[in-house]
Amino acid sequence: MKNQLQTERLILRPWEEADAQALYSYAKDPRVGPIAGWPVHTSVENSRDIIRSVLSAPETYALVEKKSAQPIGSIGLMIGAASNIDLPQSEGEIGYWIGVPYWGQGLVPEAVHALLRHSFEDLGLEKVWCGYFEGNTQSKRVQEKCGFRYRYTRENVEWALMHDIRTEHITCLTKQVWSEQRATSE
Numbered sequence: 001m002k003n004q005l006q007t008e009r010l011i012l013r014p015w016e017e018a019d020a021q022a023l024y025s026y027a028k029d030p031r032v033g034p035i036a037g038w039p040v041h042t043s044v045e046n047s048r049d050i051i052r053s054v055l056s057a058p059e060t061y062a063l064v065e066k067k068s069a070q071p072i073g074s075i076g077l078m079i080g081a082a083s084n085i086d087l088p089q090s091e092g093e094i095g096y097w098i099g100v101p102y103w104g105q106g107l108v109p110e111a112v113h114a115l116l117r118h119s120f121e122d123l124g125l126e127k128v129w130c131g132y133f134e135g136n137t138q139s140k141r142v143q144e145k146c147g148f149r150y151r152y153t154r155e156n157v158e159w160a161l162m163h164d165i166r167t168e169h170i171t172c173l174t175k176q177v178w179s180e181q182r183a184t185s186e
Contacts, residue, residue, distance in 0.1 A: 003122070005114045007110045010064060010107060012064070012111060012114060012115070014060070015060065015074070016051070017052065020044050020045070020048035021047075023071060024046070026072065027041035027047055028042070029100050035135065036136070036139070037159055037161055037166075039161060058082075059076060059123075061074065062074060063075055063108075065102075073096065073098030074097055075094065075111045077119055083129070085131070087127075087129065091127040091129065092125050092127075092128050092129070093128070093131070094119075096108050096139075108142050109146055116146065120175045127172055128173050129170060130170075131169060132168070134167040134169070148171035148173045149177070150169065151170050154168045155167050
């Protein structure tokens with residue numbers, strides 16, 4: 001069984017097929033998936049298929065609100081070759097999204113901090129990368145709040161899931177910088 005991580009307001013746990021309805025209720029919103037790089041979900045069954053084929057990957061978690069016990073978003077860590085940006089096994093890439101009703105509440109940074117701790121302390125990674133597409137200022141802001149630093153921009157990226165061309169900005173956080181940031185915030 002995959003790890004379960006907890007924050008003040010969230011439980012990060014593996015996705016279950018029973019989460020399909022909750023997933024669909026947020027993933028059908030066109031403001032969520034396309035800006036994050038994936039198509040709008042078209043049905044509960046489509047969401048169930050995504051849980052089986054994509055969200056069942058190692059280190060991929062449902063963001064479950066403790067208050068409602070319902071999934072409200074997703075976060076994942078793709079390690080090494082599983083990443084979109086050609087990383088060694090000692091590095092990972094974080095991706096995340098959250099349903100529109102939960103935007104602006106600081107829940108994604110809360111989840112990212114938990115996954116960073118897990119990445120560096122439990123998994124022993126040396127660097128964690130993250131990216132955001134041009135125009136996704138919310139994702140950029142999450143990365144800044146969590147200590148990621150801009151590294152480079154990839155232009156004219158063919159994004160197969162959306163059948164379009166995108167500009168992606170890539171940020172990174174090293175274990176050393178993360179440790180220093182934690183030491184100064186305590």
